[in-house]
Amino acid sequence: MAQVIIKDIVKRFGKTEVVHGISLDITDKEFVVLVGPSGCGKSTVLRMVAGLEKITLGTVSIGDRIVNDVAPKDRDVAMVFQNYALYPHMNVFGNMSFGLKLSKTPKAEILQRVNEAAAILGLEELLHRKPHELSGGQRQRVAMGRAIVRKPSVFLFDEPLSNLDAKLRTQMRTEIKRLHQKVQSTIIYVTHDQVEAMTLANRIVVMRDGNIEQVGQPIELFQNPANTFVAGFIGSPPMNLVPARIVKSNERLMVRLNDQLNVPIPEKTGMMVRAETDVIMGLRTEDFTVDNGNSHFPEEWKVDGTVEVVEPLGGETHMHMDFNGVTFIAKSEGHRIFKAGQQLRMAMNLNHLHLFDAGTTHSMY
Incomplete structure (x- = not known):
């Protein structure tokens, strides 16, 4: 023993x-x-x-x-x-x-x-x-x-x-x-x-x-x-973590990253969020995918962005992207070729959205 x-x-x-x-x-x-x-x-x-x-x-x-x-x-x-x-x-x-x-x-x-x-x-x-x-x-x-x-x-x-x-x-x-x-x-x-x-x-x-x-x-x-x-x-690259605020828009709770970018919050069992709360939004790099028009995600989960930096690693590619003034890292298949300055429409898998209390940094669900 x-x-x-x-x-x-x-x-x-x-x-x-x-x-x-x-x-x-x-x-x-x-x-x-x-x-x-x-x-x-x-x-x-x-x-x-x-x-x-x-x-x-x-x-x-x-x-x-x-x-x-x-x-x-x-x-x-x-x-x-x-x-x-x-x-x-x-x-x-x-x-x-x-x-x-x-x-x-x-x-x-x-x-x-x-x-x-x-x-x-x-x-x-x-x-x-x-x-x-x-x-x-x-x-x-x-x-x-x-x-x-x-x-x-x-x-x-x-x-x-x-x-x-x-x-x-x-x-x-x-x-x-x-x-x-x-x-x-x-x-x-x-x-x-x-x-x-x-x-x-x-x-x-x-x-x-x-x-x-x-x-x-x-x-x-x-x-x-x-x-x-x-x-x-945990994770490589690490999870994207961005300061944000919970707001209510048309009776729905949204994550406001800035005046130009709001992200809808899917309903999750156990998530304790209220409007007018400061949070840190988290989303893994693999939860961004290039949208070619055949994505099964809702349109409101999609956002246009500009590629700023490309890191090709062979099996995968990391892209530092600007979405209306907010920077995220997205991960894509290695065989795809991207260039700095390229415009891409990306779908976010918000089923994997994380929200952390801005004060305690603890998960909110």
Whole structure:
């Protein structure tokens, strides 16, 4: 059993409090990703779980025991860091087996565990090589292998892919997800990269300034962000967020973006909006589509705009567009060619419209 329960933990460095009493229950075999900008406290939380940082207040439980006063080596966790921290004078086998040798594990069992981990990570042909003979991705796999051979209850990953190039990061994301499927252990993973979080996690924990902003499955956070911070952090490009005001026109509620642009508000169960309320309107980039006359959306959901900047990415194209003085980013298929200055009629999928309170920044439904 490798359930991790974080209860009301606080971390202070001197008089400075950097983690403000957060709580989180992580179930056995779950893959949880802590994500947020630099300085949000995610690595500090991970290090408190590992025992590398002392908890100021609150408790951390692994399995059935509170581990606040348990030494890191006795917590049954294994940590993979951003830097590989491999011994340069040892080969891959030596690096992966070193911790087992220190714990006086029998040689036959060491050989079996290292070979099993090497097979999982595709390192069988590299066991004789030294770290300087390996690529960055191979070194990171060795660091992961060193953790796997210990057969811990919980794996802790602290931004393990930050030092890799874009192609290797994509490859290693697949490796880590495959690892979780094979070893079926609890994983707590820290990153500032929301793409890593979305692709890896069973659940994502979005953090800011030492607090948890929202916890949920990736699709839940993408579709139903609790506030503008989550809406702007999850998704690439981030959600369009524009200051606006709720007004009533012909007995209907509208979002007034400026004197020239009003957007109708579809009726949604649970949406609590009133006229003359300041809001922040949110709409994802993929909820804009070029209207070729065959769109199934109502005419009032369509607006004319001017392309200002085009970002072709191959599989998709991002367009920064001006709609009557309001700028939005729209996403289109990569095979379509657009030019700056081009006039386009766009349909908005207002079924996916988000409204946030301008004061609290919290979702209004």
